[in-house]
Amino acid sequence: MVDSRKAMVIGAGDLGSRVLQGLASGGSGRELRLVGRNAEATLRAANLAALSSLQTGHRNVVSEAVSDLFDVDRTAETISEFQPDVIFLTASLQSWWVISTLPQPAFQRLYRANFGPWLPMHLIPVMYAMRAVRAAGSDAVVVNAAFPDAVHPALAAAGLSPHVGIGNVANNVPGIQSSAADLLGVDVHRIDVRFIAHHYVSHRLSRTGDSGAADMILRLLLDGADVTDRLDLAELLGALPGRYRRTGGRDGQVMTAASALSVLAPLLDNLEAVVHAPGPLGRIGGYPVSLSPSGIKVVLPDGVTEAQADAANRSGQRCDGITEITADGTVRFEPEPAGVLAEELGYHCTQMRLDEAEDCAREIGERFAAYRERVLTDPGYQTRPRLAVTV
Ligand SMILES: NC(=O)c1ccc[n+]([C@@H]2O[C@H](COP(=O)([O-])OP(=O)(O)OC[C@H]3O[C@@H](n4cnc5c(N)ncnc54)[C@H](OP(=O)(O)O)[C@@H]3O)[C@@H](O)[C@H]2O)c1
Secondary structure: OOOOOEEEEEOOOHHHHHHHHHHHOOOOOOEEEEEEOOHHHHHHHHHHHHHHHHHOOOOOEEEEEEOOOOOHHHHHHHHHHHOOOEEEEOOOOOOHHHHHHOOHHHHHHHHOOOOHHHHHHHHHHHHHHHHHHHHOOOOOEEEEOOOHHHHHHHHHOOOOOOOEEOOHHHOOHHHHHHHHHHHHOOOHHHEEEEEEEOHHHHHHHHHHOOOOOOOOEEEEEEOOEEOHHHOOHHHHHHOOOOOOOOOOOOOOHHHHHHHHHHHHHHHHHOOOEEEEEEOHHHOOOEEEEEEEOOEEEEOOOOOOOHHHHHHHHHHHHHHOOEEEEOOOOOEEEOHHHHHHHHHHHOOOOOEEOHHHHHHHHHHHHHHHHHHHHHHHHOHHHHHOOOOOOOO
16 A cells, blocks of 8 residues: 655746646645745646646645745745655756757857856755755655756755755666667566766767766666676667657656656655666765665665766766865866856856855846847847957
């Protein structure tokens, strides 16, 4: 008999709404609450999930509440009132896809920065949410979608890391599993994947089929036995942008939502599972992770040491534009990607203490809004040469 419990989704945007929908349309007897800052949008998203799950015969209860994460007291009250067992954070000041809504030349220029320099936009809502979780005295398992590979180690210093992330390392696992099954000529369900990789690698793999300058660790198991040596890695991964290419952009967040559900459903229903997740227990990058009622554990493949796994994730972190996250949560950025934001937005930052992150987020937000305005109103802007900028 499954012990059914309560989940709170905080952040009523694209991913939060998709995941709420998935939670409402699976299992039975789940109590779900969506928390957003826009009352009308939050009500509509909660009703959509409630009514469509009712339509398909599911017996889950969905409700909604309004809170702005910057109001820690109100969010803490919202958490105390509902007493969730699992909290899923999906709030962000600027989701990864926002730059893709710019005209192509501007998007291409900003894309060169990779993801690391945008860290404050993901870190700040999570930091505020975690302050509310602590203020509520909640012992919920906290799962976060917003750049967990870097947000969690940065917040760990302040004791504010969520327990585990979702997506990123997980998003290519079904494609890798399918490609391995094809090459071995076996049923896909006989294959297990054990993958250690940073966000940078996950993002790149589905586009190019390789990890570039970053390291990753990948093991393929057939009926539990390691068969990695029987497979040509380049051929295996080539299927990600090839045979198993998938819809990208915001529509492609179906895959992220599925990765989130692979973590949230076992936690919510008190089941055991081995999944892939970024930022487990405050770590850098992504890992295989075991979930069970007794806790969350990182599962290293046989023969792989902690040091090897950590080194692979740190190499991905550097490629993503983050040189280092120190034990006190200070983030040092790689000069070249940071230089892209300096050149394009006029935002200069190569090092950020945790107590500076909110000002950094505010500045990026303001500068990005001005940049958007410029590139939309002055079509020639993108083609004019830039002054050389140092950061
Ligand atoms: N791990 C992965 O594989 C993966 C994949 C995709 C996305 N993501 C990440 O997941 C996060 C969410 O993505 P998304 O596409 O769902 O973004 P989105 O559609 O922009 O949703 C973000 C939501 O956060 C809300 N928000 C912002 N500040 C808030 C505050 N102070 N209080 C309450 N809510 C606040 C926004 O509210 P308003 O609507 O009122 O502005 C918006 O609804 C991003 O960090 C994104 O990069 C991760």
